[in-house]
Amino acid sequence: MNLVTTVAELRAVLREPQRAGRTIGLVPTMGAFHEGHLSLMRRARAECDVVVVSLFVNPSQFNDAADLIGYPRDAERDAARASDIGVHYLFAPAVEEVYPPGFATTVSVGGLTDTLEGRHRGRAHFDGVTTVVTKLFNMVGPDVAYFGQKDAQQALVIRRLVRDLDMPVRIEVCPTIREPDGLALSSRNAHLSPDDRARAAALHRALDAVQRAVAAGERDPAAARLPALAALRAAQIEPEYLELVSTRTLVPVDRIDGEILAVVAARVGATRLIDNRLIQPSPNPDREVATVATAAPTTA
């Protein structure tokens, strides 16, 4: 694996594979790699000829100075883990390389960014994300870029960015990797005290509780939220938000008729965590039998 720190060097090393028509996969990250990051890299490695992982703690997407200063960083360990997976290039630019003096451009996606994380972290958060991702796409020129379902709103916003600006890159969204007790892996989990770490699994339990309510036939979102709120309360967690929203628009649903997204954000101790879960209303029992019956011969 090669460590690259400048845009000029990155373009130079990618020129030849690009000219030869080899597929380039990009995994944008802020480092402090965990299995979630590594799953994206493995997927990119399996699907692309050349894999670039960017490691850049993007100051412009932090709404909290203390969060930026305290963000976990371990460049050496990150490089070793990426190398083990077979990543070809780790692109780790300095802040001045990405934002040189006089930098004055912002790429902003409307609508989808007004709610949930956008509402709670402020307009600048997603502006920071979409601006840096646009820059990374322009620097690398990837055929495919990999993002995690863990940041579901971010993934939707990036899809919209790519569609609206006709960027020639395919976006792949990969499943959330979790600890055995269900806690979604996150670089910020490193900040949790042992007690907070134990309580943090309640976010996952809350999303499970929504799933169970919907599977039991609940179609009223307000009612389906109640057991989830109870699960959080049992762990003394007050959510910033806990919503059942459309998977397309992120607007809260009036009724659970099709697939929805349950989303939660909460501070556990001093650490802000987010999680989400796709939820399907259970098919009616007759259809379930029919599906099994017709599926069996084709899968045999």
Ligand code: AMP
């Ligand atoms: P970050 O370094 O936190 O900006 O994350 C880099 C990428 O990894 C983003 O696309 C995240 O959505 C993704 N990611 C973070 N945590 C997980 C996880 N637990 N499972 C899968 N992907 C994740």
